[in-house]
Amino acid sequence: MxxxxxxxxxxxxxxxxxxxxxxxxxxxxxxxxxxxxxxxxxxxxxxxxxxxxxxxYGKPVFGHSETTIDGKTVAVTEEIVWAKPFCNLLHFKRHVPPGRGQDQKILVVAPMSGHYATLLRGTVEALLPHADVYITDWIDARMVPLAEGRFDLDDYIDYLIEMLHVIGPGTHVIGVCQPSVPVLAAVAVMESQQDSMVPASMTLMGGPIDTRINPTAVNDLAQQKPLEWFRENVIMNVPWPQPGFMRRVYPxxxxxxxxxxxxxxxxxxxxxxxxxxxxxxxxxxxxxxxxxxxxxxxxxDLTEEFYLQTVDTVFIKHSLPKGEMMHRHIPVDTSAIRNVALLTIEGENDDISGLGQTQAAQTICPNIPDDMRLHYMQPDVGHYGVFNGSRFRREIAPRIVAFTQKHARTPSRTTPFKRVIKGGKAG
Structure with a gap:
């Protein structure tokens, strides 16, 4: 009501x-x-x-029509290269001169936490001169008809794995805030199944990997209330005449x-x-x-099942850092990650994901070689400044670009493709 x-x-x-x-x-x-x-x-x-x-306020546009590469201005066009009911994979195609070498491919996983992917407009803009950029363009749940089915955290992880397969081997993935957990889980699932499309590196920025560390007001609220409280107080039906009429959502x-x-x-x-x-x-x-x-x-809006499963898994049970997270009844084993370089980034004044929460990924991924891991804390920035603003452009983005270039992977370094998908079938 x-x-x-x-x-x-x-x-x-x-x-x-x-x-x-x-x-x-x-x-x-x-x-x-x-x-x-x-x-x-x-x-x-x-x-x-x-x-x-x-x-x-309606959904904004990215508005990236050009970028500068090697000192020259080149045109940029947006194209949807993969689509599902709850997400489009958007590619910022750069019209580079013929014969120019290929840059690293980067998948930016935007937060599904209430804002549109355009919140990362500045993130994409800073990466475009150096990389072939893709982004997850999540769709407002109230715009998705009930007939399209449900969408939960397991579906989110499956979507990420499918996108990495679409983009191809050697991709670098960046999880900004909320996606840090599903990105890490997706990489763990792919590594444990010896998936040949496992990314070359993953960058986790201001994400709630372990919210027991320096808990913020957001974390405290989740701990103070049982899951049923969230179901009864913040989950509502989409009203008519929206396309998602009667879908249960977190508005x-x-x-x-x-x-x-x-x-x-x-x-x-x-x-x-x-x-x-x-x-x-x-x-x-x-x-x-x-x-x-x-x-x-x-x-x-977010679907009821995704929101509640995320609250329960990430903020109440802390399943990932405890080694208890499951993906479709299969354990998410972060110790299986051996071939994916890891960069974690935090903001000194982050009031959403406290200091140490993202760095915890370094601890729960013990088998990544030391020369393939790096942690960086940006002084004097809050949550938003971790992925946008002048300090991001000047201090953080160059580190991300350098990290992806250092850990570039050629197809010859990938492992044979074998992945177990839902239903127990191999693909």
């Missing part, structure tokens, strides 16, 4: 938003002789803030509310400053605010 009330609120507010937008256009229109007066700028600023805080707006409440004062100050920038006609600062919140406020 709460989801229906949320939808109704947006419907009720629609005419007010439209009126506010029209009035803002009137006050800000350069043809209006009073548009540059303090009164008009103040009115236009207030109306824009009202319209933006009551708006529903994105609830996740967003939780994130914003953790730093509510910061968001209130940001909107106050945005209003002041508009009044002062500081267009550059105002545009930076728009760009950030257009992305941050765009959210998607």
């Amino acid at each position: 709460f989801y229906q009330l949320y939808e109704m609120n947006h419907a009720v507010m629609a005419p007010f938003r439209a009126a506010a937008d029209a009035m803002r256009f009137f006050y800000a229109n350069p043809l209006n002789p009073f548009s540059q007066t303090a009164m008009a700028r103040t009115a236009a600023a207030g109306l824009e803030v009202f319209e933006r805080v009551t708006r529903r 994105g707006f609830l996740q967003l509310s939780g994130f914003m409440s953790m730093n509510l004062d910061r968001h209130l100050i940001a909107h106050k400053e945005f209003y002041e920038h508009l009044v002062k006609n500081d267009g550059e600062s105002a545009e930076k605010h728009r760009d950030f919140y257009d992305e941050y406020l765009a959210v998607m």
